[in-house]
Amino acid sequence: MAKPKIVFFDIDDTLYDQNKLIPASTEEAIHRLQDKGVLTAIATGRSPFMFRNLRNHLGIHSFVSFNGSYVVYEDSTVYTNPLNDSTLHALVTRTRELGWSFAFVNDQLIKLDGQADEKAKESIESLKLPMPFPESDAHFIENHEVYQGLVFYGKHDDARFLQQSPFDEFRYVRWHDYGVDVIPNRGSKAEGIKQLLKKMGLTPDDACAFGDGNNDIEMLSYVGTGVAMGNAVDEAKKTADFVTTPVHQDGIYNGLKHIGLL
Known part of the structure; x- marks a missing residue:
């Protein structure tokens, strides 16, 4: 070899x-x-x-x-390869309805869609980022490309909807007990x-x-x-x-x- x-x-x-x-x-x-x-x-x-x-x-x-x-x-x-904008909007709307925290990430910034719940706080703090805790900006996706989403839910929370259209356009990769990456399906x-x-x-x-x-x-x-x-x-x-x-x-x-x- x-x-x-x-x-x-x-x-x-x-x-x-x-x-x-x-x-x-x-x-x-x-x-x-x-x-x-x-x-x-x-x-x-x-x-x-x-x-x-x-x-x-x-x-x-x-x-x-x-x-x-x-x-x-x-x-x-x-x-x-940024996330599809329309599907991302639909996912954010659904997570708001469920009361799950969501964050948008691009190559320069991370912003929360709303306020961080305890699951989001524990997950983000575990990364020990060289920056203050992310601020909220619900309009971030309207003004920036988003390369990754972060959705915060537990392993036992009902997330079956993520495997249904249109949300199955994305992949969901868990990296923390409460933190999951949202990336393009491929x-x-x-x-x-x-x-x-x-x-x-x-x-x-x-x-x-x-x-x-x-x-x-x-x-x-x-x-x-x-x-x-x-x-x-x-x-x-x-x-x-x-x-x-x-x-x-x-x-x-x-x-x-x-x-x-x-």
Whole structure:
């Protein structure tokens, strides 16, 4: 198996540990990759503004964000896939009726549709964003493109309507007990990686990816070498080519060493 030419890293519980800190071994590993000429990129559900400091700190200039809906190569945007406006309006109307909190996210901002309930507060605060808690702007979708929605409901709440028209035009990917990403139906980190590799003239076999969550499953399957963190969900572990140690036990360093990149 040829060694990967580019490595994609998820952020939460992959680059970051549970305290939203980068383990020293992870930082060392990434800089060693870069010194060897291996390309490093991020693949995340987050918006670009949410991990700007992380990119600057690690010297990473290419990324897949919004679970594939906003792709950047060497600091230039190469692909975007915003949410359908009419379907988004319908979804917001329904969540208002249910009393569920909803947030709009683009590449620069996050705004709440109304006031945040406790589920929204707990979910958003878990991200430890480098910014104040989002403000409310019910008219945000009328003036901005939206690349991702955030809808806040529990695993036992009745969300069956999301699988019915027109709401089934979107995909719903849970990242927190109460937080769910709303992305285009064909959206995934794999689709974003596909767009970035096309721009670079690379194939999936040239790529490796590290991840831990439900939104990493397609990515781990798509690339030539998929590595699940030891702290990953079971389905990600089943999909990956192999499982490294947990993030706080030098997971990225050990995984890169296993595939011969360190």
